[in-house]
Amino acid sequence: MRPVVVTGLGTLSSPGAGEECLAAALRNGVPITGEVDRSEGLHGPHFARTACLLPRDVMDPWLSTRQARRMSPASRMAVVAAAMAVKDAGMEEGSFAGDEAAVALGTAFGSTSFTYKLLKQIRDEGALAVSPFLFMETVANAHAGQVALAHSATGANFTISQREASGLLALCRGADLVRHGRSSRVLAGAVDEVSPIQHAALAAYRALARDAMGVERAQVFGANRSGFLVAEGATIWMLEDEQAARGRGAPLRARIAAIVRANDCTAEATDWGVGHQHLGSQLRAGLARQGIDLDSIDRVVSGASGALRGDRLEGLTLISAFGAKALPPILCPKAVTGEYGGGFLAAALMALDGVDWRLARTLGEVDPNIDLRPHGGESMGPAQRVLVTSLATGGAGCWLVLERSD
Amino acid sequence: MATLTQLVITGLGVVSPFGAGVEVLWEALLAGETAIRTLSLFDTGVHRTSIAAQVPGVRAGLIRRSSKGGHLDRVTRTDQFALTAAREAMGTAKLLPGSSEMARAGLFFGSSTGGMLEAESIVMAAGLGHGKYSHVGGQAECAPANALAREVGIGGPAETIASACSASTMAFEAAFMSLTSGEVSLALVGGSDGLCELTYAGFNSLRAVDSCPARPFRQDREGLSIGEGSGVLVIESLEHALDRGVEPLAVLAGTGTSCDAHHMTAPHPEGRGAWRAMTQALGAQVGASSTVDFVNTHGTGTPHNDLSEGRALKRLLGDRLAQVPVTATKGSVGHLLGACGALEAVVTVLCLQHRRLPPVPGAGPLDPEVEIDLCLGQPRELTSCRSALSVNLAFGGANAAIHLGRYEGKSE
Structure with a gap:
């Protein structure tokens, strides 16, 4: 099987866009969280309140209003992280394209905000009022499709949804595509958005970190842990056939x-x-x-x-x-x-x-x-x-x- | 003739809108029946159309059942389809739940709705009660696979492909890679999807649903009919099957996937991506399509899909287009969304086994722009039946195809 290397990384997380923001947050050891919108009344009185939310406008330098208009929040994140990964891999705009270019994304929930909006449309306005645009983006593979569209990637296009393992499974399946000679380059990773309905549901399941001393924190492996912090964002790696990557002088960040x-x-x-x-x-x-x-x-x-x-x-x-x-x-x-x-x-x-x-x-x-x-x-x-x-x-x-x- | 390292299919199971079981489906298909009827699962009075292919006799709602560990577990309607189909497939393949064989097996599954029917009830109900959130857990696309993995004791990889209508066909590609690399020695591959208001209203909003039962490749076709159900197949190497004393039903010769990167909901007008997926499934070899003796098409009945797919077939088969018969299972069972690829793979295996192609029900002239030989009226006896393609295309431009061969015995 062909060796696979990582040549690029694009990441959007609550600290911001790119590795440096994330590295700074990791150095500080403190998550950057914000209050989740509770105006819909979906949350119970004792539900968790916060999540790792993307800073407002963080995607603006990467995505025009026109591009963003027809995308769910999760699709926007995926498209931006993919563009960052392509750039980080030292590829010229448009050079990722083609039949050898694949996309493999993992998402635990897909676009829950659009799914919720669509269901509310059916409930409140009737089924005939449903927006086809909303429906298109409720499909779990919409993010991978949007990335493929943005980069003219006509190779394999996988979306994996396996809860918390979705992202790593997608990376591995993306690597498999290269290892088996199905693709020479793959944009692979994870994307998820945080919506009030998803946050409330996780809180109802008692999955989320609850208030301890006035702050919700994930105490990983801690004796008093009470759950995790839910996060939104996208992280995409550029995976390449090692020989091809070396041939184009790509930055080799790691080998799988x-x-x-x-x-x-x-x-x-x-x-x-x-x-x-x-x-x-x-x-x-x-x-x-x-x-x-x-x-x-x-x-x-x-x-x-x-x-x-x-x-x-x-x-x-x-x-x-x-x-x-x-x-x-x-x-x-x-x-x-x-x-x-x-x-x-x-x-x-x-x-x-x-x-x-x-x-x-x-x-x-x-x-x-x-x-x-x-x-x-x-x-x-x-x-x-x-x-x-x-x-x-x-x-x-x-x-x-x-x-x-x- | 198959070589020992070649992958073979040794088990089949389905839950279709005709009911549970491979035989039930096969007989209905050969009789040219359609299961697309008035939908009773939810109130269609508020929707633009009122028909679908609904699985009979399975109620909506979470079912509490005793799990292996003795505690109560909850499964959705879609999970139940998967569990029933898997039991049949494993029975054919002489596999027992919880056996050491299953502890080494992988599960590669497709779904697009999971348990959305149960989950959407919490939003649809006026006044959202916090206690109702228990319904949401089953919504995930991976819920049917998780239920199945738990039920049969999968110890190897468990992976849900959520690539809309190509999901379970792509599951074959994932399984193919895991089996040929030696990661697993046996795989359950399949898909399960259930009807729900979200997809029903969504496809209607796209004007993609025909008010009559779907008429794939007919000139007056107006769209698809949504269906539901599950298909599950057991795949292993020939050597592994023979060691277990199991007779192969068909050969999994190849898989292919591609993306149109053209439009989020409309296929490439020339079927470029579909052609690439089919070509890759055939091993990208010149002349490989010459062994293809029939095609089980995606054939949704939407004007764009059928035209695009027809053009892809024309490019693939060239002068042979008129000699290669084509069927479209969705004319009988509707569009099972993420599960359609698995159910249609089961049908394709049955065609190879029986050397017969079921007719596509319905009436009306064929679309003259699609120059295919659609099987109509009566089942077609296949004088040559070496291999077949089963094709599925999805939103996001995601295409997938599998190449299945008739099992003629082991080569020495």
Whole structure:
């Protein structure tokens, strides 16, 4: 199979557009959150109030009003992050296009704001009043379609929706397209928006971090964690066939060394399961099959988010996979980036180059039942290999190993 | 003749608007019946049209059921379709839920609505009660796959493709890559989608729904008919199937995907992307289409889709266009959206097995601009039946095709 490299990154998250904003937030160790609109009355009195929301106007330099007019918020984010990734990969405008150019995006929820608007149109104005434009953008693959349109990408076009693992699964499927010779370049990543209905529903499920000392914070692996911070945004990597990338003199940010996917069938539809031993053995066996020694992994970028059962499953899975081997430092960027929207995937790529994040600020006391201490904030230089993890409610699990390409 | 490393299909299961079961579907298709009738699942009085292909006998609403672990679990109507279809497919393939085989298997599934019918009820109901949010959990596109993975004990990858009407056809491509790379030795591939007001009103808003049952490739066609149901197939290498003592039903020879990058809802007028997906499914080899003896088209019945697809077929098959018969399952069962590719793959396998092509119901002259040999009236006996294409096209310009071959035994 063909080797795959990462040559570009585009990211939009609550700190702003681009890596530098995100890096600054990670250094500070404090998530940037805002109040979710509760004017619709969808929230109960004790529901979570905040989320990691994109700054207003952050997409304006990248997207004209005319372009944005016919897109959902999530589609706009995807198109902007894709444009950033193309630029970061050193490609001229228009050069991504063609039959070898693919798009693989993951979204946990799609455009919930448009879905809600459309349903309200049916309810309040009647089915005949439904806007075809709204309907078009309620489809989960609208974001991938808009990215393909913006870049004339006529290769494969995948959208994966597998809750919290959607983004990493899409990256892996995008890498598969290159590995199997189906495409030579892929824009792959995650996108999600935060809408009041989605926020209220997650809060109703008690999935979101609740108020502690006047602030909602995701205490990842913390003993007193109460849930995660929901986030919106988009993160897209440019994946390329290594030979082609080297041929055009592309910046090589990382190589994809291994992909492992598994399912925990103890999980219910909206919760994490308890199958850490199965997931751990699948991870260990999958890495071994691809020639990756666990000792060669020098840091883990964990998908743990502050979820009560999710963090437990994540921690016990890592402990199970590594067995008697010492765990490498565990980084937990979702304490800052929030869950969904792919900020964590941007952080994963950045972690390969070095880390000076102060994530410990958000952690509090570590959960003694997991027995896993996340990285405490000391600076770390570049890594050789980073394991990126993502476990989802419903049971899906996905892991990816990034390594230096130099 | 298949080689040991070639992928074969060893199990089929469906829930169609004719009811549950492959045999029920096949007999209805051969009889030229249509399941597109007056819709009773919700009040259509407020909509522009009133027909659809509804699965009979399955009520709306979350069903509480006992899961493997002994606790109560909730499944949506769409989940139920998937579970029923999978049970049949696994039965054909001699697979047991919770077996060690399933612990190593992958699940590649397509859906576009998930449990939207149950979820939309919380918005549709006047006065949103916070307790009703439990209905939202089933809405996700991945809900049917999650329910199925839990039910049968999938331990390998579980992945939901949410690429609208190409979703479950793209699931074949994901499975193909995972099987040929050795990531899994066996895969459940399929899709499940259910009717809901959101898609019903949405397609009507696009003026894409025919007020009569869909008439694919007819001159007077006015649009699609929305349907619902599920299709599930078991795929493994021939070697793996023979080791298990299972007789293959057909060969999965190739898969292809592409994007039009032309318009969000309209297909490329010349069918460029559809042609590319079909070509890729055939291995992008010159002359590969010469082994294709019939095509199960996307054939929605919308004016744009059928014309575009016809042009793609003309480009692919060239002079053979008039000799390669074509069918369009959606004329009988409606458009199952994210599940249509899986159900139509099941039908294509049945055609290969039985060397027969079901007719497309309905009347009226064929569109003279689409120069295909549409199977009409009676089932067509296929004198040559080596391989077939099954094609699906979607919003966002996402196209997918699979190339299926008749299983003629193992080559030495």
